[in-house]
């Protein structure tokens with residue numbers, strides 16, 4: 001393929017490798033489908049916790065008017081789900097392909113993609129909706145381009161995108177999705193209404209997991225939801241994936257041990273011995289327990305994670321906890337630099353022991 005012209009105002013040339021077919025591939029049978037897809041919210045109202053955003057978008061759907069949008073926030077908080085729900089509520093299925101372009105910028109980060117694929121789609125003429133289409137969907141008089149992971153676009157590509165947004169605003173709206181809003185250049189960000197997605201609180205995670213468990217007929221044992229919530233740290237994708245992986249391993253019965261096994265964390269009972277020795281201030285016991293964990297195949301970084309989680313939940317004083325957190329940070333760095341695992345963990349263990357001693 002010949003190189004694309006450097007000037008963004010040059011004519012666009014359609015080439016064979018310019019794939020504008022946005023027809024979704026048929027989903028796999030629901031039994032093999034990843035649950036994150038199977039249970040993806042179908043409407044903006046069904047996206048949990050991001051209430052301000054859902055309310056604003058519901059109003060936009062009713063008014064049939066939409067500004068350019070920028071969704072940003074940490075992974076697994078519902079940005080892509082909200083964008084897809086919005087487009088499916090706006091456009092009838094028959095016109096979806098000609099009105100909506102879904103792209104992942106991290107696959108195609110360069111200037112030529114922005115200039116060609118996006119600009120070509122923005123220039124396409126659209127068919128007029130039939131009365132039936134309009135009876136079920138608002139079908140606004142503009143196309144919509146969803147650009148996921150747009151913070152991975154190069155600065156040049158973002159500048160080109162800004163110019164395209166300016167010149168095509170009458171017929172095309174853009175919906176940018178990213179994790180880091182600070183990586184979007186100001187002239188682009190300032191043209192969009194920004195919506196911040198925040199990590200999901202435990203009620204939202206537990207509610208979603210309960211809905212899935214009910215639908216999948218799972219027998220979820222006590223404490224499992226709370227454990228998955230803690231492990232997923234506000235990331236719903238991670239929470240749903242952990243539940244599905246646990247079910248893949250153990251069928252319909254989900255226990256805390258299975259969850260821990262799939263999450264890769266050290267089971268609490270394996271850390272209990274070490275915590276007992278640390279609380280009791282027994283140095284030799286600590287040496288033995290750390291040796292056992294390492295001999296059991298657990299990596300230094302997992303032992304540190306398990307240790308810091310237990311310390312944070314323990315009754316140790318705040319000052320002691322703060323010192324342990326600093327020590328763990330330093331220990332992680334030493335491990336990355338090739339420090340000897342046993343020595344690094346023993347050093348943290350000494351700090352934990354001191355924290356408990358000073359608390360008592």
Ligand SMILES: Nc1ncnc2c1ncn2[C@@H]1O[C@H](COP(=O)(O)OP(=O)(O)OP(=O)(O)O)[C@@H](O)[C@H]1O
Nearest residue numbers: 036039040047048075076077078079080081236237
């Ligand atoms: N707020 C939410 N309410 C309900 N389900 C959610 C929510 N957020 C995420 N999920 C679930 O997690 C899955 C992944 O969410 P989604 O792809 O929307 O996250 P994202 O914020 O776009 O993440 P990333 O930044 O990694 O692309 C969805 O399929 C859905 O099942």
